[in-house]
Amino acid sequence: MASIREVARLAGVSPSTVSRVMNKTANVDEDKKQKVLAAIEETGFRPNELARALFKQSSRIIGVIVPNLENPFYNELAKAVEEEAYRNGYKLLLCNSNNNTEKELMNIRMLDQMKADGIIILTYSDKTGQAVADCHLPVVAVDRQLTGSGQSAYVEADHYKGGKMAMAHLLDCGCKNIVFLRGPLELSSGLSRYRGYQEMCQKYELPEQCIDCLYDYEDGLRAAKELVKRYPQADGIIASNDMVAIASYKILIGAGYRVPEDVQIIGFDNIRFSWLITPEFTTVIQPIEKMGTLAVEIIIKHGQGLPFQQENILDVSLVERQTTRRKE
Amino acid sequence: MASIREVARLAGVSPSTVSRVMNKTANVDEDKKQKVLAAIEETGFRPNELARALFKQSSRIIGVIVPNLENPFYNELAKAVEEEAYRNGYKLLLCNSNNNTEKELMNIRMLDQMKADGIIILTYSDKTGQAVADCHLPVVAVDRQLTGSGQSAYVEADHYKGGKMAMAHLLDCGCKNIVFLRGPLELSSGLSRYRGYQEMCQKYELPEQCIDCLYDYEDGLRAAKELVKRYPQADGIIASNDMVAIASYKILIGAGYRVPEDVQIIGFDNIRFSWLITPEFTTVIQPIEKMGTLAVEIIIKHGQGLPFQQENILDVSLVERQTTRRKE
DNA sequence: GATAGTCATGAAACGCGTTTCAAAATTTGA
């Protein structure tokens, strides 16, 4: 593979000049410029990005660390990040921590060593904050708040409002017996939604009916089975997210309930599949794309030394689809 | 950030020695070794991967180029690749070509310049073959065969068999009026499945009933609507893939058909959602995980100069689920 | 005890694009 020095020799100039032509970083005599261009063309020269990155101390890579790739939420986020990154000349290094703290830490370290320009992190463990602080890369947490690393930015949806909306909607739909498949309280999404739900319960003097449930399909299945057992007269379910909503639907249908006639279901996230499938699921929309875009923006701004918002709480909204039905 | 030379100074040795300690690439006096280790510990030194990669001419990055991130098939493939890559100490650079030839070519070039250790490519355009040949990186095409680059490996499922199986299954289920939502014939998956279907039609002297259909949900919706119009008496649908099967289901249900009583549906791929949702979809399984793993294996072998299979056609199988029902 | 063979070790070169700095060339102004 041709190097810049060969191109320079061929064009009869110095490597510096070739570099200047390539990057338009300084004026170059038109005549030499043409010679350089011709030499580049002839040799098919493509600058070695590693050498460039080594010098610049920046690889124009943005790392994304997701806890899993089963939940489309993360895929959709990754997609949004990839697109925004690409638009800005960055590449995306995708790391799947697989809910494994060890792997997560290795990924953070690796990205540091690769001189990534930033990390977008969607995982959470108690060691994350420290690891993030140790590497001096710009980090933005999405759908999470990192503790122990005071300075890092985060972007998440207004889960509190989301929780309230979900509950309000089911009440609007005439549900009298609502069960909340509550997400993990260690995560701000789980906690805030619960708070929203709780507030509504208090306001309407309703008893809290929760079943703890992780964000994945399998646990959704489990929780929904428990729901059928513990609250057979439930007529409304707030699932911890869309995957769990989908799992609940399966269990409920299997148990002979009709949706939405007997029991109504609402999820969170608005993953693509929530409306691709039949029936289409009512859900509280997280602006996934905006979240990804914003995260990239923050990293870029950080890299350029521009100011940026440290706390970003994006608005949520609700789409009514076929798993709920508003009372006349 | 500490460099190897600082560590060396602190330990009172040369950078070479530090390097040797880190990489265990040569014996080092126990005493010095300890000093080096201590110095590394003290400085928190982490070798700069870029410098390392620059010298080695290998970044231990595997690039994956997918045509989109809407279809879970690609996500699942990416996941499999990430995991196998990680197991072998490689990282995954995810590129979404977005069905855009230009972007695809840029991605190939970029990976070349990054000294990626290989490219796993899931896109296809007529320029791909040439671009791949130009960069001298190991490339393996997955679910595609690249033309114009005679030497590159590929791995795909036995689509021909898959097509036959799908048809055979619907016949077993008593379908008399089967319509094939045929995938793009430019892709080997589309063509081979069609050939399989065709062969079965001939064997049983059935008329071919095809509607062309891309692999995405939206086009599935369109094709299914056309199906309802053109073949209202259809009682079996072979969808071009699971996304299209899911789209067809929605249209069919919307048009008042019952599945599987009135019309049975089978898809291809066995994406995770095909069985998460309700009803669970019958489909022809592509061994997605194995495909990803194998692709990575090939790249690694290639990198090590080991021999590898150039053409890899993996077996398919069929899962009967709730969208088809075998006749007694 | 001397020669040969091993092993540990560091200096220097390498990979390669970018940038600095000073020299050379060209333009401007008088």
Place this chain on the structure above:
DNA sequence: TCAAATTTTGAAACGCGTTTCATGACTATC
């Protein structure tokens, strides 16, 4: 036309881990 100012250009240094090669140290063999 000459000095001054400006622009163009190249040599060398830089970023930094790895590897080669030669040297010095040490052990083993006779």
